[in-house]
Amino acid sequence: MNIYDYVIVGSGVAGLNAARLIPKDKKVLVLCKKVPWECNTFYAQGGIATAVDKEDIPSHIKDTLVAGVNHNNTNAVEVLSENSRACVDDMINAGMQFDLNTKGELAFTKEAAHSRNRILHADGDATGRMIHLFLMGTCQHEIETNCVVNDLLIKDDVCYGVQYYVSETEQKVVYAHNTILASGGIGSIYKYHTNSTAIAGEIQGICAEKGIELKDMEMMQFHPTVFKGTSFARKSLLSEALRGEGAHIVDENNNRFLFEYHPDGELAPRDVVSRSIYDYHSKTGLRIYLSFDSFEKNSFRKRFPNIYENLKQFGYDLPFERVPISPAFHYAMGGIATNVDAKVKGMKNLYAIGECACTGLHGANRLASNSLLEGVVYSKIAVDISMKENFKIDAENYDKTIRSYVRNKEADKPIKERVRQLMWENAGIVRDEEALKKALEEINNFFNENIGRLLFLRLLTAKSILNAAIERKKSLGAHFIKEKKC
Numbered sequence: 001m002n003i004y005d006y007v008i009v010g011s012g013v014a015g016l017n018a019a020r021l022i023p024k025d026k027k028v029l030v031l032c033k034k035v036p037w038e039c040n041t042f043y044a045q046g047g048i049a050t051a052v053d054k055e056d057i058p059s060h061i062k063d064t065l066v067a068g069v070n071h072n073n074t075n076a077v078e079v080l081s082e083n084s085r086a087c088v089d090d091m092i093n094a095g096m097q098f099d100l101n102t103k104g105e106l107a108f109t110k111e112a113a114h115s116r117n118r119i120l121h122a123d124g125d126a127t128g129r130m131i132h133l134f135l136m137g138t139c140q141h142e143i144e145t146n147c148v149v150n151d152l153l154i155k156d157d158v159c160y161g162v163q164y165y166v167s168e169t170e171q172k173v174v175y176a177h178n179t180i181l182a183s184g185g186i187g188s189i190y191k192y193h194t195n196s197t198a199i200a201g202e203i204q205g206i207c208a209e210k211g212i213e214l215k216d217m218e219m220m221q222f223h224p225t226v227f228k229g230t231s232f233a234r235k236s237l238l239s240e241a242l243r244g245e246g247a248h249i250v251d252e253n254n255n256r257f258l259f260e261y262h263p264d265g266e267l268a269p270r271d272v273v274s275r276s277i278y279d280y281h282s283k284t285g286l287r288i289y290l291s292f293d294s295f296e297k298n299s300f301r302k303r304f305p306n307i308y309e310n311l312k313q314f315g316y317d318l319p320f321e322r323v324p325i326s327p328a329f330h331y332a333m334g335g336i337a338t339n340v341d342a343k344v345k346g347m348k349n350l351y352a353i354g355e356c357a358c359t360g361l362h363g364a365n366r367l368a369s370n371s372l373l374e375g376v377v378y379s380k381i382a383v384d385i386s387m388k389e390n391f392k393i394d395a396e397n398y399d400k401t402i403r404s405y406v407r408n409k410e411a412d413k414p415i416k417e418r419v420r421q422l423m424w425e426n427a428g429i430v431r432d433e434e435a436l437k438k439a440l441e442e443i444n445n446f447f448n449e450n451i452g453r454l455l456f457l458r459l460l461t462a463k464s465i466l467n468a469a470i471e472r473k474k475s476l477g478a479h480f481i482k483e484k485k486c
Contacts, residue, residue, distance in 0.1 A: 068363020
């Protein structure tokens with residue numbers, strides 16, 4: 001029987017960095033849902049945070065806890081920050097090139113809710129893309145594309161591998177001594193989002209089906225500055241770095257209204273800024289824009305070349321014109337419950353890293369640019385722990401029958417669209433308990449329809465978000481309950 005040492009589900013920063021760190025003599029398979037670059041990492045404009053030095057670690061920890069409204073797992077935050085610089089330096093030593101300042105030193109910049117400059121960028125505003133290209137260039141292991149995982153092979157707290165689609169009808173099984181889930185978040189469950197269209201939360205649904213704990217699923221982050229000028233579900237992100245370096249959020253009358261909501265204005269935590277935009281627009285009906293009038297053109301083009309070119313295609317001449325914006329779903333703080341050793345709780349050889357995982361690191365609101373860092377740090381932890389434990393499955397203990405799952409059915413498409421609408425309207429920036437319950441009732445009814453496997457898994461994930469939101473009765477960070485009028 002062909003057994004891999006590792007199967008890695010996902011080809012973003014977490015999955016590919018894990019692959020980079022696994023020795024070449026190990027038998028490793030990386031499964032990509034579409035093509036490797038169709039992941040959130042590739043689209044990440046903002047940078048990667050790191051404690052600049054040992055003296056900065058307490059400050060980085062504090063900033064992360066404040067942004068997370070102290071709902072964080074403090075131990076997970078400490079592990080992230082204490083290992084941050086060493087992990088970033090390891091990438092640099094392996095060939096990753098971050099932007100430098102005029103002195104030839106790493107150019108640390110500032111983003112919202114950070115108390116100091118500690119964000120590294122690559123190619124200006126294409127950090128995720130450059131990290132992804134670097135990691136693809138260092139991958140010495142087998143990568144299989146167009147693989148959609150539809151089941152985890154679990155028995156007695158051991159994961160024997162995964163089952164996945166290789167076409168609309170054909171399914172395969174791969175066995176592995178260690179399985180690492182790095183499949184990303186849940187973006188496509190929402191009507192408007194910034195995520196890759198490959199990110200739809202099926203792995204979280206499999207975990208819900210298997211009785212594996214999902215943690216903090218009500219904690220969904222909505223990015224405040226997303227370009228509003230397209231009809232696509234996936235919206236173009238306008239990086240946090242823009243506001244960190246001088247861009248302003250204004251209404252159509254050029255009023256910087258955010259200071260009415262928070263003393264830090266545009267540099268307040270993401271949940272505050274998104275909620276403030278939502279509230280202000282609801283009350284006034286005024287359109288909201290991102291203004292770049294503090295920038296000089298040549299420096300803007302050099303610092304944000306991709307944003308400049310992308311918006312130029314839509315007819316905007318930056319930094320001279322304002323751009324219409326609106327919040328959209330961006331990041332899942334909640335996910336598959338893991339310990340700080342990156343191991344899925346209750347499992348012996350199953351790991352989850354990156355956005356699909358939840359150590360409690362981000363609490364109720366993720367601090368800007370901690371996401372790429374999480375993927376880098378916790379992928380190393382997962383590899384280190386798995387190498388140390390050297391767990392071996394006995395594949396003879398597992399039933400080799402491939403489960404018969406129909407991937408898609410005729411009823412799926414309209415239901416998918418309705419689910420995305422329900423989640424956007426009821427589990428979005430501002431929530432109402434009764435509306436959440438009605439949405440959950442409608443979601444539950446969809447399980448009675450003749451639906452395909454992938455929609456079934458998405459429904460399980462949506463259900464877990466709604467249930468968690470209903471259970472949390474008071475507002476906390478990204479989970480905001482609308483006050484009832486007397």
